[in-house]
Amino acid sequence: MEKAFIKEIRSVQCSDPYTAFFDMLYMAMSEINYRQDKNTASYLGLNTARYQGKDKEHLSNAFAYVMMMMEEHANKRNFYDVLGRLFHVLELHNQDRGQFFTPQHLADLLASLGADIETLKERNVLTVCEPAVGAGANVLGLCNYLMKLGYNPQQVLRVEACDVDIRCVTMCYLQMTLYGIPAKIIHGDTLRMVENKTFYTPWWMMNRGFMEVKC
Numbered sequence: 001m002e003k004a005f006i007k008e009i010r011s012v013q014c015s016d017p018y019t020a021f022f023d024m025l026y027m028a029m030s031e032i033n034y035r036q037d038k039n040t041a042s043y044l045g046l047n048t049a050r051y052q053g054k055d056k057e058h059l060s061n062a063f064a065y066v067m068m069m070m071e072e073h074a075n076k077r078n079f080y081d082v083l084g085r086l087f088h089v090l091e092l093h094n095q096d097r098g099q100f101f102t103p104q105h106l107a108d109l110l111a112s113l114g115a116d117i118e119t120l121k122e123r124n125v126l127t128v129c130e131p132a133v134g135a136g137a138n139v140l141g142l143c144n145y146l147m148k149l150g151y152n153p154q155q156v157l158r159v160e161a162c163d164v165d166i167r168c169v170t171m172c173y174l175q176m177t178l179y180g181i182p183a184k185i186i187h188g189d190t191l192r193m194v195e196n197k198t199f200y201t202p203w204w205m206m207n208r209g210f211m212e213v214k215c
Contacts, residue, residue, distance in 0.1 A: 001065050001068055001069050001072075002069070002085075002086070002089055004065055005062050005065040005066065005069075005086060006089060006090060008058045008059070008061045008062035008065065009021055009024070009058070009059075009062050009090060011054075011058045012051075012055045012058050012059065013054070013055055014050045014051060014052075014055050015050065015055075017090055017092065018090075018092050020058075020059065020062075021086075021087070021090060021092065022167055022170070023046065023047075023048075023051070023059065024059045024062055024063050025083070025167075025170045025171060025174060026041070026044040026045075026046040026170060027041075027046065027048065027059065027063075028063055028174055029044065029170050029173055029174055029199075030044065030046060032174075032177055032202070033173075033199060036199075036200065036205065037199075040199075043197060044166065044170070066082060066083070066086070067178065069082045070082050070175070070178050070179065074179060077147055078144065078147075079140035079141075079143040079144050079147075079153070079179055080104050080140065081101065081102075081104045081107070081135050081136065081137040081140055081175065082175065083135050083171045083174065083175055084101035084102070084104075084134070084135040084136075084137055084171070085104070087101060087135070087171075088101070101134050101135050101137060102134065102137040102138060103137070104137055104140065104141065106141075107137040107138045107140065107141030108141040108144050108145065109141070110138060110141060111138065111141035111142040111144065111145040112141075112145045115142055115145055115146070117149065120146075120151065120156060124156060125156055125157075125158060126146070126156055126157055126158070127158045127159075127160070128142060128157065128158065128159045128160070129160045129161075130159065130160070130161040130162070131162055131190035132162070132163055132164075132190065133161035133162060133163045133168060133169075133172045133185070134163065134168050134171075134172070135168060135171040135172055135175065136161065136171065136172035136175045136176060139159055139161065139172075139176070139181070139183070140175065140179070142157070143157065143179070143181065153181060154179075154180045154181060154182070154203065157181060157182065158182055159176065159181060159182065159183035159184065159185075160183070160184045160185075160186070161176075161183060161184070161185045161186065162185070162186040162187075162188050162189075162190050162195075163185075163186075163187065163188075164187075164188065164189045164190075166187050169185055169186075169187045169199065172185050173185050173199050173201065176201045176203075177201045177202060177203070180203050181201060181203060182201060182203040182204040182207060183200075183201045183203070183204055184198060184199075184200055184201075184204055185198070185199045185200075185201070186198050186199075187199070
């Protein structure tokens, strides 16, 4: 499916693969978040007018492949950073862009070394604050570790994540949403304690009274 995805993205005529990739993600996020905030597309600087006819179809097909890849991992009870992987497969991580994402196997290892399982046993809930979340690989690594221990991360995990890059915020938001993780994702600067805008996954909103995370 990766090859099919790459073909669709590179078939877009009106923009380069980098722009097409993130516009695809912005469109998906805007649609999912529309009921919460009708101004999401404007905040993301999304211009859908450029995508017409075949180009629009290519983006739609590309995102369908994203969903199928994530569904395949979910069916295997595996949380995997599909979008981070595709970013690298598309070779968008060149020196000019300077953007790199943690490999999933390394994120899985880090989660197994740092997870506070004792707190989870005591409270039956684990709150996680990720100050530079990227595409969300570390959170997904924690999900994998919880699964190995017999916990359902969709039920016991509460995530608050932040990133200074709106592209990363979008990638994380979509993956937390499609994997069903309750998450509050902030576009802001952790070091400067700046919060520009906050996005909530549907799974957070469904249980909002139980979701507030104090870091």
